[in-house]
Amino acid sequence: MIPELGHYALMLALGVALIQGTMPIVGARSNDPRLMNMAVPAALAQFALVAISFLALAECYVTSDFSVFNVYENSNTTMPLIYRLTSVWGNHEGSMMLWVSILVFFGALVAVFGTNLPTALKANALGVQAWIAAAFELFILTTSNPFLRIPSAPFEGRDLNPILQDPGLAFHPPMLYLGYVGFSITFSFAIAALLEGRIDAAWARWVRPWVLVAWMCLTLGIAGGSYWSYYELGWGGFWFWDPVENASLMPWLAGTALLHSAVVMEKREALKVWTVLLAILAFSLSLMGTFLVRSGVLTSVHAFATDPSRGIFILGILVVFIGGALSLFAWRAPLLKQGGLFAPISREGALVFNNLFLVTACATVLIGTLYPLALDALTKEKISVGPPFFDATFGPLFIPLTIAMPFGPLMGWKRGDLVGAAQRLLAAAVLAAVAMAAAFAAVRGGPVLAPFGVGIAVFVMAGAVTDIVERTMVLRLPPRASLSRAIGLPRSAWGTAFAHFGIGVTLLGIVSVTAWGSEHLAEVKQGGSIDIAKYRLTFDGILNRNGPNYQDLIGHFTVRRGTELIGTMEPSRRTFPDRSMATTEAALMSRGVSQLYLSIGDPNKDGSLPVRLYFKPYVLLIWLGALFMFFGGALSLSDRRLRIGAPRPAQARSAKPALQPAE
């Protein structure tokens, strides 16, 4: 009964989406407020129906209803409740349900919080949003129905893929989808603006909070996924330039560019057409990421059981939405009025520089990701484009971007003072040079580029601090006065500083792990020990332990530094009998922000144990930086000007036509 209820609710949601996708847009064209106002209740009904459907599926998982094929395939009664819940989206069908749920959730948020939006813009945006929802609901109902039943219900389920039985599954996919799908809102707003053929600074102000939310979630989602693969896959890498990872990085790069260009548009009414294009691109890349991951063209841990009809359906969605949006852009964008002027050396100029490099870097990732697919389709030649490609293209493009980063916030709008900014950054530059020299002296040898990386990272961090110091005049005014300036600073200024600081922190982590991390492969016998970076690990023996649905074979290690006992590490081989497969559970020991990383292989017949031991200096900074970025985004989101909402030029225009200059 419950699964049928969910199935039926999803069908109803599709019906509602079709109404929501047509009536308000027709209303906006014919200027009929009754039709336009249908958008809000429709969006709320849509959300309620999809929520019912999603909860029905969750209920099937919680109660282990194995008559539902999807539950049988991906769950098991012995799994702890938390994993039974998270396995709702640990499979293709369920993850698409999550996708749609988040999509309509955002739609409902626009309906609820968009009270100050012009009616036509809101109607059009929610209409476009409904088309996306309809496409994906149709996709689920026709090719990926999670509510299919098995006539005779099996007694026990097949268990979730063990790699996914991890708290990471509770966090990473929802966060990532909040980011991916969050960009659908800016996409809908961009299409709505193109439909209306009118766009102004207020548009940027309405859109900016949504970009921020999506960007924050995507940042955390990517960082979470990176940490998860770091500890779960057992070889200690934090980023593999895997196509699936690239699929999430590309919307992030485009979204970061959009975040910055929307500032220019909001403050200076410039870069309008470009911002609209970026809004379309960010979501197009999200859709493409969904296609790459869900269609099975790539083989990875994210590719669940694949089915060609699904790939073709998503490809169809991709072509219709991206192609349609870009055609509409080409047709309508010339109608949008050109924005204001600015000198190349200015805040706007710096943001254009940022956009230029971010978008170019995004393009290189796109080419590196799609080239093997294109080559395979055209010539049947199979190649892999690995990390060296991205290191050699993405890296060099990111260096000028990070060096320029501290300059941006120190420049004035319209006309900036590059020399003045450089003078104010002198302290930061000196600090960076000292750090570079210190890194050079401390390691002697190692990759030559690494100290430069440290220098750039320190420069970015110190630059972010400089920005705040300059704005609060903490060195020139008495403490009380500068404190009141600090409180008076717009939150978005603090947000910028935190997010930029976070980039520096992440960069520092990446550089130090890549350059100075050490790896040790060995075989140890009981009582034997291995040394790495001042630490000595002694292998005490093997333990066996049973979990709810797995058996652990644990290697017990004692960690000493000199003679001081620091603790124990227990890496294990975890066997899941229901799937007859094993996973490596690495043991991590944090020392400050550095980590010891230990994973083991299957024991040999003579009782010795193959181990892989890493020392990862400052590795936690990589993800700590992402937290800084998230926090910066949150501060910026709480900025007053976003809370009080935008002025309403549309009404002002109709009320006081005399004041409106001729265009």
Add this chain to the structure above:
Amino acid sequence: MTRKQRRLVLIGSALGVLAVAVALMLNAFRGSIAFFASPSDVVAKHIGPGTRIRLGGLVKTGSLVRTDGLRVSFEVTDGKSEIPVKYDGVLPDLFREGQGVVAEGTLDPSGSFDADTILAKHDATYMPKEVVEALKKSGHWKDEYEERASLPNPGVSK
């Protein structure tokens, strides 16, 4: 500066960055791409020692030998040809005899393959796509590799 000049500066710098990016990519494409080859391809195409490739196939049953320390050797087969592979390190979780594997590395002059990376599949039902196609090509694809085919048929109850 006039509007036109500013626009020229913008377009000029955009093209400059783009040119740099294209140059970087072309350079990177030359040096960092590994082609996929099955053991038969290696034999048929006379892939020379030192060329970086991804070798894919099945781990030949009974060929896995662990010598001293962490040194492992095994043979990769596609049913027609076999290539001996040497690897130093811990094998991935799902590495098993008789199952699919992709090894990345170079051939040495003696004709055996020095792998620096071993990729095994992530899931008991999943076989690397390249390996599936290579096996189908050499006619050694068996349907039992597709475990999922034997599951009960789902049907919608209405």
